[in-house]
Amino acid sequence: MSTPMMDQFLEIKALHPGEILLFRMGDFYETFFDDARTVSRALGITLTSRSRSREDGEEIPLAGFPYHALDGYLSRLIRAGYRVAICEQTEDPSKATGLVRREVIEVITPGTLVSGSALDERRTILLSSAFVLEGRGGLAFCDISTGEIDATETAAELLTSELARREPSELLLAEGSGIQPPAGCEATFLEKWKFDGAAAVSAAESVLGVSTPEGLGASSDSPALSAMGALLAYVRDTKRMDVSHLCFTGMYRREDSMIIDRGSARALAITDAPDGEESAVLASATDCTVTAAGSREWRKWLAAPSRRMETIFGRYEAVSWLMEERDVLKRLRRMLEGVADLQRQAGKLGTLRSGPRDLRAVADTLSTLPGFRAIMGGSKSDLLREMAEVDTMQGTASRIDSVLSEEPPVKLGEGASIRKGVSPELDEYREIRSGGHDWIRSRRDEERERTGIPNLSIGSNKVFGYYIEVSKSHLDRVPEDYIRKQTLVNAERFITPQLKEMESRIFRAGDEIERLEREIFEELRSEVAEELAGIRDAGRMLARLDVLVSLAGMALDRGYVRPALSDLPGIEINEGRHPVLERLLPQGECVPNSIRLDQGRRILIVTGPNMAGKSTYLRQAALLVVMAQAGSFVPAACMRFSPVDRIFTRIGSSDRLTRGQSTFLVEMAEAAALLNSSTPESLAILDEVGRGTSTYDGLSLAWAMLEYLHDSAEHRPLVLFATHYHELTALGNLLPAAANVNVKVMDTGGKVVFLYRIEEGSTDESYGIHVASMAGVxxxxxxxxxxxxxxxxxxxxxxxxxxxxxxxxxxxxPEKPGDDPIVEKLRGIDPDELTPRRALEILYELRDGLE
Known part of the structure; x- marks a missing residue:
């Protein structure tokens, strides 16, 4: 037999078998049974127990934490891969008759975080959904924290690479789906009917208000529509609230952006490093933004560099103008330092999670928009002038400002949220409460004088309300009209009829103040929520502006140059510097190097010893192309390039070794992707291909691959190929569009110095033994x-x-000769005694002996 409360828990838990149920009990969230064991282990908190009932004495495992610590503990549970259901008390315990009503108000999963410490303000957390229909793949993505949704359709075999590029935290799949989630992404399987086209249209209509597939830019049989429908239904089911704030930003085309698969992105450390070293990541080394939204936007640009010339050119023009107008640049940067994250504020507003201070931040940021608009509207940059067309929403800012106080509290009830004059009734209750507090203070002085007790004090708590406290040394002076209420170790507490009457007035006024402030604030929040689209647009504009301003500042501070765009496939970089290494090394120690790839020189075979800089040279070229296509200036004397459609890499293999795939298998899989999918507009970075097998096997494969990449009319990418197979340098002379370069080394009397400079030509020295000596062999x-x-x-x-x-x-x-008869015959010949005729006869005899 169990208690009513435990019966309530078991009933709710039965509806959420796959989630940890956080059960609100007063000021704590409690967990029971297996949930308690899991929480205790994951969070390192004490596992205790309680009896199921007085009769049976069965012990129930129990673990809990204070309600105000939810954000921190929730973050750890989600990062550990758990799903969490939040069960709240949905009625005031003081007004409940019997058991307090409780309901699950939200299910938190890795992809559905909205706010709190679990949400990294500079990282995007995405919920994704994937579906395949008749060989076509559809993907939908949602950033719950901002409410933005987008989708794309592509060939089924490209789904995995696009998922890896977007890096979702959670992937929704139909039961039985063979789609593999990328590393670090939790897979959630749903019933297949939830991906049905009709169900998708219904979900889109109820959430987004769009009643036809065409309204979403998709056909009725689009797998992207099916993926989006399942995603929308999932969000609606987990968030347990109105999700009409979600906004579909449109279908996007993968063809508009450079494709960088997960392996290449990690090998190049574009947005994440394989070893987690943040300082070695391109996004971190080049992130000079001042806002969290700007930081997220810059990571998006780097993860999907544009292929559209007009987009890249527009960003260059904006950065150039900002660099020319340095006073404007400084002013914009100062203005951006004070803006709020409107995109995430819109997400909180749409889910009715905004507090008073959130709305104040929205109003303060909106009030800065006219200033931004005036500056950008006067720019010579088409992009900046276009961005300046955003609605400044001054009506919304004024409305918030007219209602909210200048410095409202984070939460309602923690201070004055509403301005004086908004509600006469509210002002009246505030005066009553303020007058009551004044009365309390004056009453203390009056009672001290009346009783002659110098240290008499008046205090209050939640249990007894207001009381008069007298130390035990002065109890003999207590008047007869004092009513004893509580005995302490060193004092007694009393009340009087007058004190209780004033207490009643103060508390009643406080309750009314809280009620009125809540009503006024919630009405205001609902009004502002009607303007979500405009707030999102403004937030997106500020994020993009922050990126452009940061790129201009970075270019000025670091001596970056504007790349020149070309219609002809090729990459030419003069005195380029590695953008990450330059930040990590002392100033001036990063050695610049040049590179030229074009139609007459499509393959560079790079040779040189280990540790001399071959891999750095390869990565540097790829990173500068990524930066340039993202819209950034680059660390170089000059650069000219044509946008590439995809970067292929064959560098390292750690990603899939943990899945049981050998180094060589991973290497060949990546090489196969390059050989089968590259185009003349691709860039391939190959480091030590063939190293995972025997020397002759590896050399043969590397040779054949280079010939194929050179001769194939369909593929023919630009190739940087670093190798220790010095035999491959022959191809630099044999293939018309191939060339050799090497890393310069200075050898002075057995002492080798790496110069880290690239020069034309090949080298046949590996200096491997020297490197071994340097390593401490x-x-x-x-x-x-x-x-x-x-x-x-x-x-x-x-x-x-x-x-x-x-x-x-x-x-x-030395090899010892055996008993070969030909060898023995040769040994018996004295060349000095042979005539020419006899020598010729012996030669014929030896040949006949070989046959």
Whole structure:
């Protein structure tokens, strides 16, 4: 037999078997049974127990935490991959008759975070949905924190790469789907009927107010529409509230952006580093934004650099104008430092989570829009003038300002949220409460004088209300009209009829103030929520402006130059610098290098020793192209390029080794993607292809790949190919559109100095033994390696042997001739005694012997 409260818990838990149920009990969230064990283990909090009932004495596992600590604990649970259902008390316990009513008000999943400490203000958290229909793939994405939704349709085989590029936190799939979620993404499986086209249209109509597929830019049989419908229904079910604030920003085309698959993005450390080292990430090294929204926008630009010339050119023009107008640049940056994150404020507003301080931040930011608009409208940049057309929404700002106080509290009830004069009734109750407090203060002085008790005080608490406190040393002076209420160790507490009467007036006024402020605020919030679209547009404009301002400032501070766009496929960079390495090394230590790839020089074969800078050179070229197509100026003396459609990389293999795939298998899978999918507009970065197998196998594969990439009319990308196979340098001379470059090394009397400079031509020196010595390999091993190398280069063969002191070493011996008859015959000949005729006869005899 259990208690009514436990019966209530079990009933609600049965509806949420897959979630941790946080059960609100007073000032705590409690968990029970397996949930308690999970929470205790995940959060490191104490696991206790309580009896199910007085009769049976069964112990129930229990773990909980204070309600005000929810954000922090929720963050940890979500990051650990758990789904959490929030069960709140939905009626005032003081007014409840019997058991307090409780309901699950929200289910939190990795992709449906709206606010709180679990939400990184500079990172986008995406919920995604994927569906395949007749060979076509559809994807939908939603940023719950801003309410923005977009979608795309593509070939089914490209779904995985697009999911990896967008990096969602949660992926919705139909039951039985074979789509693999990207690394770090939680998969949630739904009934297949939820991806039905008709259900999708119904969900779109109820949430977005769009009644036809055409209104979303999709056909009725579009897999993207099916994915979006499932996503909308999921959000509606998990958030347990009106989600009409969600906004569809449109269908996007993958073809408009450079494709960078997950492996390439991680290998190049564009937005994330494989080892988690944030300082080595391009997005971090180049993020000079001053707002969280701007930081998120810059990461979007880097994750999907534009292929559209007009988009790239427009960004260049805006950055150039801002660089020319330095006073304007400084002013805009100062103005941006004070703006709120309107995009996420719109998300909170749409879900009715905004507090008084949130609305004040919205109003204050909207009030700055006319200033931004005036500056941008006078720009020579078409992009900035276009952005300046955003609605400044001054009516909304004025409305908020007329109702809210100048410095409202974070939450209602924590201070004065509403201005004086908005509600005469509210003002009257405030005067009553203020007068009551004044009466309390004066009453204390009067009672001290009347009783002669110098330390008499008047206080209050939630249990007893107002009371008069007298220390025990003065109890003999307490008047007869004092009524004893509580005994403490060193004092007694009393009340009087007059004090209780004033208390009643103060508390009643406080209740009315709270009620009226809530009514006025909620009415205001609903009014402002009607303007969500405009607030989102303004937030998007400010985020884009922040990026452009940051790019201009970065270019000025770091000496970046504007790239020149070309219609002819190719990349030419003069004295380019690695954008991340330059920030990590002391000033002046990053060695600049040049690169030229064009139709007559499409393949560069890069040779040189380990640690000399080959991989850095390859990555540098790719990163500068990414930056340039994102709209940034670049660290170089000059750069000319044509936008690339995709970057392929073959660098490292850590991503899939954990899935049981060998280094060589991963390498060949990435090489196959390049060979099958590249175009003449692609850029390929290949580092040590063929290293994971035998020397001859690896060399043969690398050779054949280079020939294929050179000769294929369909593919023929621009290629940077770093290798230790020095035989491949022959292709630099044999293939018309290939060339050799090498990393310059200075060898002075056995001492090798890496110069990190790229020069034309090839090298046949690896300096591997020198690198081993630098790495700390014992001198004895290094000396022996040098001898082995010398013997191998002399054509000798390795033989097992040795003993004594050198028993662990390989003995190298010249190969001993055997008992071959031809060899024996040659040994018996004295060349000085042979006539020319006899020498010729012997030569024929030897040949016949070979046959």
């Amino acid at each position: 014992p001198p004895r091993v290094v000396r022996r390696a040098r001898k082995v190398l010398a013997d191998l280069e002399a054509g000798r063969h390795l033989m097992p042997g040795g003993g004594g002191e050198d028993q662990l070493e390989l003995a190298l011996e």
